[in-house]
Amino acid sequence: MSHDRPHLVRTPEEVRTVLDAHRRAGRTIGFVPTMGALHEGHLSLVRAAAAADDVVVVSIFVNPLQFGEGEDLDAYPRTLDADLDLLAPEGVALVFSPAPSTFTPETRRTTVHVEGLTGGLEAATRPTHFDGVTTIVTKLFNVVGADHAYFGEKDFQQQAILRRMALDLDMRTEVVTCPIVREADGLALSSRNVYLSGEQRRDALALSQALRELADGWEGNVDSGRSTLLGRLTAAQGIQLDYAEIIDPETLEPLEGVRSGDCQAVVAAWVGTTRLIDTMRLRV
Numbered sequence: 001m002s003h004d005r006p007h008l009v010r011t012p013e014e015v016r017t018v019l020d021a022h023r024r025a026g027r028t029i030g031f032v033p034t035m036g037a038l039h040e041g042h043l044s045l046v047r048a049a050a051a052a053d054d055v056v057v058v059s060i061f062v063n064p065l066q067f068g069e070g071e072d073l074d075a076y077p078r079t080l081d082a083d084l085d086l087l088a089p090e091g092v093a094l095v096f097s098p099a100p101s102t103f104t105p106e107t108r109r110t111t112v113h114v115e116g117l118t119g120g121l122e123a124a125t126r127p128t129h130f131d132g133v134t135t136i137v138t139k140l141f142n143v144v145g146a147d148h149a150y151f152g153e154k155d156f157q158q159q160a161i162l163r164r165m166a167l168d169l170d171m172r173t174e175v176v177t178c179p180i181v182r183e184a185d186g187l188a189l190s191s192r193n194v195y196l197s198g199e200q201r202r203d204a205l206a207l208s209q210a211l212r213e214l215a216d217g218w219e220g221n222v223d224s225g226r227s228t229l230l231g232r233l234t235a236a237q238g239i240q241l242d243y244a245e246i247i248d249p250e251t252l253e254p255l256e257g258v259r260s261g262d263c264q265a266v267v268a269a270w271v272g273t274t275r276l277i278d279t280m281r282l283r284v
């Protein structure tokens with residue numbers, strides 16, 4: 001069965017016009033912010049939104065504010081036509097894909113910054129990244145005015161920061177975190193996987209495999225767990241480890257000693273020039 005592509009709009013005004021009518025009719029709005037190059041991970045967020053909300057909105061915007069100097073802003077895959085085709089059967093009411101020149105103009109003077117959670121892990125390598133994310137997500141939340149916004153657990157630090165931001169700033173949009181979607185062999189789906197050669201893709205499996213082994217054997221010993229994870233990933237072929245940490249899932253603080261409560265393992269590594277992240281919950 002063929003489906004119509006979702007309605008594509010380019011300006012905040014058009015989004016508001018369409019969504020105001022739904023709001024007046026008492027419908028809830030679920031929002032899925034993305035940078036496009038959509039895959040099953042994104043579609044799982046769209047399906048979570050469709051299951052809980054009456055109207056689903058997806059944004060597709062490769063946000064220049066969250067890319068540091070020398071990162072892959074220009075190379076980042078932009079596949080709007082294919083994205084709209086993928087969304088067609090998913091019951092998405094609206095796709096918002098603004099032009100960078102109007103949505104992030106040179107004249108912008110405001111940055112949204114979340115203290116504390118934005119200091120380590122991803123931010124150690126990408127120091128300006130989260131200010132770019134929180135600023136753009138604030139803009140998107142203001143434009144869409146959703147009841148719920150759906151984010152992937154894969155970007156674990158990001159969802160914790162956005163949850164805090166929405167709480168601290170009394171945003172009307174509630175942040176909902178959804179599980180990671182993986183390939184059959186465990187590799188976490190990512191738009192950046194398209195950069196990988198066949199050999200690099202095989203090397204990249206070390207990330208999910210090391211996390212899986214850690215989670216399967218987890219008895220709460222953070223120190224030995226962390227050194228096993230580090231040992232496994234520093235020895236892995238074709239991978240240059242950035243970090244491997246076991247953290248508190250709420251505060252994101254690195255943990256020590258023995259813990260009976262839930263912990264979160266987070267890793268980041270370069271496979272060639274591609275930087276990948278992955279994460280897994282550790283439960284005794």
Ligand SMILES: Nc1ncnc2c1ncn2[C@@H]1O[C@H](COP(=O)(O)OP(=O)(O)OP(=O)(O)O)[C@@H](O)[C@H]1O
Nearest residue numbers: 034035036041151152155180181188189190191192
């Ligand atoms: N494998 C996945 N499972 C579930 N959600 C995912 C997955 N990959 C990405 N997401 C979520 O999709 C949303 C949009 O992410 P984004 O467009 O950056 O995709 P991405 O695949 O993470 O790309 P990148 O490789 O650039 O990080 C984010 O909330 C992200 O956490």
Ligand SMILES: CC(C)(CO)[C@@H](O)C(=O)[O-]
Nearest residue numbers: 033034035063133136155
């Ligand atoms: C949340 C987001 C769409 C903001 O640009 C991006 O960081 C992403 O895709 O995870």
Ligand code: BAL
Nearest residue numbers: 035066067129155158
């Ligand atoms: N999913 C986070 C987007 C980024 O890496 O910039």
